[in-house]
Amino acid sequence: MKNLLDYNMEELMVWLKENSESSFRAKQIFSWIYKGIFSFDEMKNLPKNLKEKLNSNFKIYIPEVVDVYSSNLDGTKKMLLKLEDGNLIESVIMKYKHGNTICVSTQVGCRMGCKFCASTIEGRVRNLTSGEILGQVLRAGEVEGERISNIVLMGSGEPLDNYDNVVKFLREVNAEYGLNIGQRHITLSTCGLVPKIRDLSNEGLNVTLAISLHAFSDEKRREIMPIANKYSISEILEECRNYIEKTNRRVTFEYSLVKDINDSKEDAKALSKLLKGILCHVNLIPVNEIKENSFKRSSEKTIEDFAQILKSAGIEATVRREMGSDINAACGQLRRSYMKNKA
Ligand code: SAH
Numbered sequence: 275m276k277n278l279l280d281y282n283m284e285e286l287m288v289w290l291k292e293n294s295e296s297s298f299r300a301k302q303i304f305s306w307i308y309k310g311i312f313s314f315d316e317m318k319n320l321p322k323n324l325k326e327k328l329n330s331n332f333k334i335y336i337p338e339v340v341d342v343y344s345s346n347l348d349g350t351k352k353m354l355l356k357l358e359d360g361n362l363i364e365s366v367i368m369k370y371k372h373g374n375t376i377c378v379s380t381q382v383g384c385r386m387g388c389k390f391c392a393s394t395i396e397g398r399v400r401n402l403t404s405g406e407i408l409g410q411v412l413r414a415g416e417v418e419g420e421r422i423s424n425i426v427l428m429g430s431g432e433p434l435d436n437y438d439n440v441v442k443f444l445r446e447v448n449a450e451y452g453l454n455i456g457q458r459h460i461t462l463s464t465c466g467l468v469p470k471i472r473d474l475s476n477e478g479l480n481v482t483l484a485i486s487l488h489a490f491s492d493e494k495r496r497e498i499m500p501i502a503n504k505y506s507i508s509e510i511l512e513e514c515r516n517y518i519e520k521t522n523r524r525v526t527f528e529y530s531l532v533k534d535i536n537d538s539k540e541d542a543k544a545l546s547k548l549l550k551g552i553l554c555h556v557n558l559i560p561v562n563e564i565k566e567n568s569f570k571r572s573s574e575k576t577i578e579d580f581a582q583i584l585k586s587a588g589i590e591a592t593v594r595r596e597m598g599s600d601i602n603a604a605c606g607q608l609r610r611s612y613m614k615n616k617a
Contacts, residue, residue, distance in 0.1 A: 277358075278307070278332040279405030279412075282446055289331075295324055303328075304451050310416060312336055336409040337363065340612070342417060343601040350598030353417060354612055357382070357406060361399060362609045365410040365429055368597045373423035373459075376414045378407055380440055381431025386465050387500040388486070390530060392564045392610055393430035402431070404442035411447060411455075424459040428484070430609070433462050434470035444479055457481045463528065468505040471513040475520045483517050484526040484557070485510060489536050490544040498535065511552065518553050525552065530559040531577055533570040542580045546587035556584055556591040 281289070283304060287297035299320065306317040314320065314328040337355035340362065344351050349369040356362055366377040384391070385398035415422050425447060427433045433440045440462070447455045463484040464471065471483070487507070489495035495502035514525045527549065531537045549556070558581055560571050572580070577593055584591035 275333050276331065277335045277403065277405045278303070278328075279334060279336070279408050280403050281405075282442065283449065283451060293327060293331075295327070299324060301451060307334060307412075308452055310412075335405070336413050337406060339413065339417065343598075345598035345601045347600055348597055350601065351417060352598060352601050353410075353413065354609065355410065355413065357402075362612060363402070363406075363410070363430060364609050365414060366598065367414050367418050367422070370424070374414075374418055374420055375424035375426060376411055376422050377426045377429050378410045379429035379431050380407060380427055380433045380436050384431050385435065386432045388465060388488075389498045390532060390561055390564070390567060390569045392566060395566055395610070398431070398435075401436040401439055404439045404446060407439065407443040408446055411453060415453075422453070423455065424461075425455060426461045426463065426484075428461070428463045432465055432467070434464045434467040434474070437470050437473065441474070441477055441479070444477075444481060448479075458523075461526065463526075465499060465501045466505055466510045467501070468509045468513055471510070471517060475513070475517045480521045480523055482523055482526060483514070483521075484528055485514060486530075487527045487545075488530050490541060490548050494536060494541075498532070507548070511548075514552060514554070525554045527554055527556045528559060529556055530561045531572040531580060532561045533572045533576070535569065537572040537576050537580060539579060539583060542583035543587075546584055546589055549589055550587065554589070556589055557594050558591060559594045560596065562596075 283300050286300040290297050290299055302319055303317060311317060312334045314325045335358055337357055339353060340356050341354040342351055351367040353365045354362060355365060361382045363379040363382060365379060368375045379402065381401050382399035383397055384394040387394050411422055411425060444460065447453045448457055457480040461482040461484050463486060465486045488498060492502055492506050495507065518525055558577060560577055561569050563571055581591045581593055
């Protein structure tokens, strides 16, 4: 049976027509779903025989909540969710002044192999469908009891390694009949799959592009990110310039600071030089220490100095405020510890 959430309006209209139903029903069905009604039987304006048809062809599957961990510090909620096939994923709800933000996963696991990241340790299990990504946002709205107004694709997985489903998801959440979340309120983070960044720039989507850079040179980057063997920083920056030109959007560079690896003043200076002249913003992320590796967080002073060097060079930089530090919120840690305990 198919998950209706994997269908968009157009596809449902086609299905309805093929099944001798009026296509306007699609709008009614989606409007119920986006009101939080996940059962066809409760969709009051649908005729009985249509409900039966829908019930025998579709289900509405929203990932199930296994656990919610709430931070006492800042209200961050980490959800451990179960998919229909039993796979577990994580999504995080963060409460910012500018609105509730959800961090969604796009794959079960990840195959990019970044050395500091917990999500990738056991590789990629599978891609999430567009409906499973959307389902995380719907579930978050329910758990939070408030509108989710911002989305970051920064959970487990590499969004551009699941390109079609991710783009379909982006259009769905943006749709007026859907959650109507503006593209400016959506950030897609990638480790830098160059051809896919080019494709994304041609989609007519104006989401914010975030690049996980983490190093100023290819040589350094290769030590922590295997993807750097495939694409060079200069190729990535060329795609960024193209993305900026097409979308008029400022690009974000993520830079996870790891003690003695990429956090020296020389690193900061070289990074400033590299990014000079690009419409961008640097997001410094003090590395989240995980027990599977020995990467250590830079000291507060080092982090401050690093940010200051960038700023002095005219590059906008902010240090990412750590959210939910009391609830083990780094990517992939929750799923891993849960699976370990079960095993
Ligand atoms: N695959 C995408 C999205 C994943 S995670 C990407 O690579 O961008 C979002 C960000 O968190 C990425 O910049 C990633 O490199 C970073 N990250 C992953 N694990 C981390 C850790 N332990 N500490 C700090 N940042 C981490």
